[in-house]
Amino acid sequence: MASKVNPDPFTTRPEIEGTFGVVASTHWIATAVGMAALEKGGNAFDAGVATAFTLQVVEPHLNGPGGDVPIIVHDVKRGRTEVICGQGPAPARATIAHYRSEGLDMVPGTGLLAACVPGTFESWMMLLRDYGTLRLRDVLEPAISYASFGHPLVERACATIQTVEQLFRKHWPTSAAVYLPNGEVPRPGTLFTNKTLAATYTRILSEAESGGGGRDAEIDRARKAWSQGFVAEAIDKFCRTQEVMDVSGSPHRGVLSADDMARWQPTIETPLTYDYGRYTVCKAGVWSQGPVTLQQLALLKGFALDGLDPTGPEFIHLQIECAKLAFADREKFYGDPKFNEIPIATLLSDAYNDERRKLVADKASLDFRPGAVEGFGGVVKLRRAEGQREAVGALGAGEPTVGRFGEVRGDTVHFDIIDKAGNMVSSTPSGGWLQSSPVIPEIGFCLGSRAQMFWLEENHPASLAPGKRPRTTLSPTMALHDGEPYLAWGSPGGDQQDQWITQFFLRHVHCNLNLQEAIDAPAWHSEHFPISFWPRTARPGVLVVENRVPKATIENLRQRGHIVEVGPDWSEGRLTAASRVGVRRRAAANPRGMQGYAAGR
Numbered sequence: 001m002a003s004k005v006n007p008d009p010f011t012t013r014p015e016i017e018g019t020f021g022v023v024a025s026t027h028w029i030a031t032a033v034g035m036a037a038l039e040k041g042g043n044a045f046d047a048g049v050a051t052a053f054t055l056q057v058v059e060p061h062l063n064g065p066g067g068d069v070p071i072i073v074h075d076v077k078r079g080r081t082e083v084i085c086g087q088g089p090a091p092a093r094a095t096i097a098h099y100r101s102e103g104l105d106m107v108p109g110t111g112l113l114a115a116c117v118p119g120t121f122e123s124w125m126m127l128l129r130d131y132g133t134l135r136l137r138d139v140l141e142p143a144i145s146y147a148s149f150g151h152p153l154v155e156r157a158c159a160t161i162q163t164v165e166q167l168f169r170k171h172w173p174t175s176a177a178v179y180l181p182n183g184e185v186p187r188p189g190t191l192f193t194n195k196t197l198a199a200t201y202t203r204i205l206s207e208a209e210s211g212g213g214g215r216d217a218e219i220d221r222a223r224k225a226w227s228q229g230f231v232a233e234a235i236d237k238f239c240r241t242q243e244v245m246d247v248s249g250s251p252h253r254g255v256l257s258a259d260d261m262a263r264w265q266p267t268i269e270t271p272l273t274y275d276y277g278r279y280t281v282c283k284a285g286v287w288s289q290g291p292v293t294l295q296q297l298a299l300l301k302g303f304a305l306d307g308l309d310p311t312g313p314e315f316i317h318l319q320i321e322c323a324k325l326a327f328a329d330r331e332k333f334y335g336d337p338k339f340n341e342i343p344i345a346t347l348l349s350d351a352y353n354d355e356r357r358k359l360v361a362d363k364a365s366l367d368f369r370p371g372a373v374e375g376f377g378g379v380v381k382l383r384r385a386e387g388q389r390e391a392v393g394a395l396g397a398g399e400p401t402v403g404r405f406g407e408v409r410g411d412t413v414h415f416d417i418i419d420k421a422g423n424m425v426s427s428t429p430s431g432g433w434l435q436s437s438p439v440i441p442e443i444g445f446c447l448g449s450r451a452q453m454f455w456l457e458e459n460h461p462a463s464l465a466p467g468k469r470p471r472t473t474l475s476p477t478m479a480l481h482d483g484e485p486y487l488a489w490g491s492p493g494g495d496q497q498d499q500w501i502t503q504f505f506l507r508h509v510h511c512n513l514n515l516q517e518a519i520d521a522p523a524w525h526s527e528h529f530p531i532s533f534w535p536r537t538a539r540p541g542v543l544v545v546e547n548r549v550p551k552a553t554i555e556n557l558r559q560r561g562h563i564v565e566v567g568p569d570w571s572e573g574r575l576t577a578a579s580r581v582g583v584r585r586r587a588a589a590n591p592r593g594m595q596g597y598a599a600g601r
Helices: 028-039 044-058 096-101 120-131 136-149 155-163 165-170 173-179 195-209 215-227 230-241 258-263 291-300 313-333 350-357 494-510 515-520 551-559
Strands: 016-018 021-025 069-075 080-086 267-269 272-276 279-283 415-419 424-427 477-481 484-490 524-526 542-546 563-567 576-581 584-589 597-600
Touching (some): 021 044, 021 584, 028 136, 028 597, 044 069, 044 120, 044 136, 044 195, 044 415, 069 120, 120 136, 136 195, 136 215, 155 165, 165 173, 215 258, 230 258, 291 350, 313 494, 313 551, 415 484, 415 576, 477 494, 484 494, 494 524, 515 576, 515 584
Parallel strands (some): 542 563
Antiparallel strands (some): 016 584, 021 415, 021 597, 069 080, 272 279, 477 484, 524 542, 584 597
């Protein structure tokens, strides 16, 4: 009898396993930097900060210093899971009246009017100071080095630059100066530098180390240099003095000020959780779309998913129909709970979901069906897409992460890290990507565009207001198993994040796929509900699947009434994941785009 040396199913890469620690991110250089931080003696939080700063440099089309970030951490010493909210709020002058006076009915998807307070730097400093162990120099030097001496620019970054080349040449010359070296779109593999950004971080480090004292004093001085020093001053000056062309077709000045930056600090929050069998899934609050994963699980737990084929029509149909209901509730109810009471306890309750589950039929729904909770929610005006998503790409707007057929265009990164002690961090940094607004020449980076997620209508939980957090799509995830911290995972992808996050979890839990198998499996997404990005349109009933989904499944889904569009074989999502069981640490990363990478030992 022939022996089977390797009985495991094929995967694009092995599931990493070790006992010292694991790092999984969307870029191999950042993963290597994170692993080096662990090997230097740092913990998962130190490694997370080093990874994050490196991702800003090596994936500038996906995130930047001017962006925002939610972070979920499990700290062994504290014995609890927490969320760091690095989502900066709308500036003090960002009122509906002001934007309406500019002739706008939506917040532009690019330019200075789309900027919220940058949340990344302050959040990484809070993580480093309050949870980490390394000095500031240890976590900043790798990013400074790659920005100074260069890194091989990935193909998608070059493609993104090419898409907005004419915008840079005609309207954003400060961006052209950085991203069109020698006046040309860089070729893939080019050693790309951003020396001004390197100088910005070098100056922050110098000011941080100039006053003596320990690591906490250094970090506090770095924060002051950012939010009350030369960085804030450069941002303030640029917003006050520059009229910047945006996707509306007209130039506008910004409303973000140095005072906005000085007044804001990240906050630590308790995660929202949902018990799903032996698992407790943890997400950020309703200022993010994260709870739609919990709502999907609350609906799906009423169906018998064990043993279903993860590429079969029943599995896909049930997940998509529950996603439609959960995302409809996102549109109606979610917003900053500091400004509106959000009925999240009701939305996750058995009674509410038992009734909502009755709406899931054998046929696909083509209707937009948010739930009803008396006294809560706003009216959503559904706008149907009519080719706009493809038309706005040259202006850097729309939903930059995923195209019509799932292809990666860019706007977000993700990483998951677990160290030897069992500390865990999952984070999805985003915003401030190179196509969002012009580079501020004194500091080498641009501002974010998260304010485009606000509505310019009154009396909605997601309506624009000064000091309010936009309902971000960023959505890292953790899960406990039998009460023990177990799994960290997530994906870039705008509105698709909590679709792919849920699919991964279902494949892992109900289909017994390991982390890498669950990432590699064919995936899909719905475009049934309004996208969170400008121009806020929907494509009711549209279901986009990878070509690797079996033909028989696709035909069955069409018979059920889904409007199925078939994308390329490897086009859905950029998941990474890491888990801990006893002393074992495991990790896996996405092969799509061949950028995601996991390492461990």
